[in-house]
Amino acid sequence: xxxxxxxxxSRVVTVQGVGFLxxxxxxxxxxxxxxxxxxxxxxxxxxxxxxxxALVEYVxxxxxxxxxxxxxxxxxLVEHVLAALAGLQIDNCRIELDACELPGLDGSxxxxxxxxxxxxxxxxxxxxxVVHLRHPVSVSEPGQEVRGVPSDEPGLTLSYSLDYGExxxxxxxxxxxxxxxxxxxxxxxxxxxxxxxxxxxxxxAQGYGRxxxxxxxxxxxxxxxxxxxxxxxxxxxxxxxLDCVGDFALLGCDLSGRxxxxxxxxxxxxxxxxxxxLSHPAESRPRPxxxxx
Numbered sequence: 001x002x003x004x005x006x007x008x009x010s011r012v013v014t015v016q017g018v019g020f021l022x023x024x025x026x027x028x029x030x031x032x033x034x035x036x037x038x039x040x041x042x043x044x045x046x047x048x049x050x051x052x053x054a055l056v057e058y059v060x061x062x063x064x065x066x067x068x069x070x071x072x073x074x075x076x077l078v079e080h081v082l083a084a085l086a087g088l089q090i091d092n093c094r095i096e097l098d099a100c101e102l103p104g105l106d107g108s109x110x111x112x113x114x115x116x117x118x119x120x121x122x123x124x125x126x127x128x129x130v131v132h133l134r135h136p137v138s139v140s141e142p143g144q145e146v147r148g149v150p151s152d153e154p155g156l157t158l159s160y161s162l163d164y165g166e167x168x169x170x171x172x173x174x175x176x177x178x179x180x181x182x183x184x185x186x187x188x189x190x191x192x193x194x195x196x197x198x199x200x201x202x203x204x205a206q207g208y209g210r211x212x213x214x215x216x217x218x219x220x221x222x223x224x225x226x227x228x229x230x231x232x233x234x235x236x237x238x239x240x241x242l243d244c245v246g247d248f249a250l251l252g253c254d255l256s257g258r259x260x261x262x263x264x265x266x267x268x269x270x271x272x273x274x275x276x277x278l279s280h281p282a283e284s285r286p287r288p289x290x291x292x293x
Contacts, residue, residue, distance in 0.1 A: 003127045004254075008032045008092040010120035015111055017103025020193075021076055023211040026099040028081075030116060033092035035126035038252060039085055041068055041075045045098045049073035054082060056250040056273045066247055066266045076101035079266065083246030084112035087184030090121065091128055107193030107217035109242060113185065131276060131283045133257030139271045144263045146244075146272040151258040155179060159260045160241040169220045170194070173234040175241050188245065190231050191238035194218035197226060244269055251276060 015028045033040070039054035052058055052070045060069045066079040081102050085093060087109065105111045138147040151157060159176040177183050195203070197219050204210065214227030218235065232238060244261055247269035255276070261269070 003130065004089070006035050006091045006124040006126045006128050007089055007121050008034070008037075008124060009090060009116060010122045013115045013119035015103065015105075015115045017105045017111070018211050019077075019099055019101040020104035020107075020212055020216075021101050022099065024099045024101070026097060026101065026103040028102060029096045030119060031094040031096065032122070033094045035092060035124040037092040037094070039082065039092070039249070040094050041078065042094060042096045043073040043075065043098075043100070044096050046073050051094065053252075054078065054250060055252050056270055056277070059250060059270050062266065064266070066243075066250075066270070074100060077104070078102060079243050079246035080105075080107075080109045081112050081246070082249045083242050084109040084116060084189070086245050086249035087179070087189060088113060088116055088121065088181050089128075090116060092124065104193070104212065104216060108191055108239070109189045109246075113189050129253035129283075130256050131251065131253055131280050133255070133276070134280065134283075137272065137275050137279050139268055139275050141268055144265070144268055146259065146261045146264045146268055148255075148257050148259040148272070148276065151256075153178065153258070154256070156255050157258045158241055158244055159258070160237050160244060160264075161260075161262045162237045162240055163263065169196070169222055169224055170236055173237040175234050175237040177241065179245065184245070188238055188242050191235050191242050192218050192231070193239060194220060194236050197221040240264075248273055 009030060009032050013030050017026055019026050040051035042051045043049055050071045052068045052073060052075060058068045058070050060067055065077050067074055067076045068078055133148045133150050136149045155178060157178045161174040163172040164170050177187055200219060218228055219226045247266055248255060251273050
């Protein structure tokens, strides 16, 4: 895999929408950032708090989503924004938002990617760091696994298999892609979040999704998708792979190898990246404690 130059965006661009969790109106501004700055999130509604690096060390425990927290500030549902940035190979960007979560939009990365492409990409002088998987790395939980292995193919190949068992309205499906910006835009970016209809009531009882409707994401009832239409037959597997792209971006550098995920979620994805950091210390980017020293 040839070393590519780091990239940022050429100008500030804004995305607005409603948060899936809180129902708040959210404004997000993407700013250019210099080489080696990485991706950071800044809560402008919390004066005095610092920028949160988009690195796995700053990921707190969560169910069904990925969050970042540091210095008294938390940002929820970062995975779709991180997927858009990683999929387009945008390595340095300061993201300002005025709420505790990113807007849900249509449950995919499409609107974020569209905005970033409108801003335009700029190459920087520094090379992008790459971690080449030199030996197998795997993490698992009952019925779930993420496994990375070396590959003779250039770049990163991702595979995701989804199987919720007999009787589930979501059929067994899989998807595989060699990740490039072109493949991300053509095959991954549009895939939307999905949830079972029986789970919606429980989520709303917890205060989530008050302004979310069947038009905003894929809700599966006993007979299939409710009030919406699939964009591809295996859209659910594509979306789970999209989540992997965003979660794996928390490594803070590119990955080279082959990664196969089976029924993994955000927590297991983060565990996998932590394991990559531990097993490839010479190739991984400096850890926060190393930079502080």
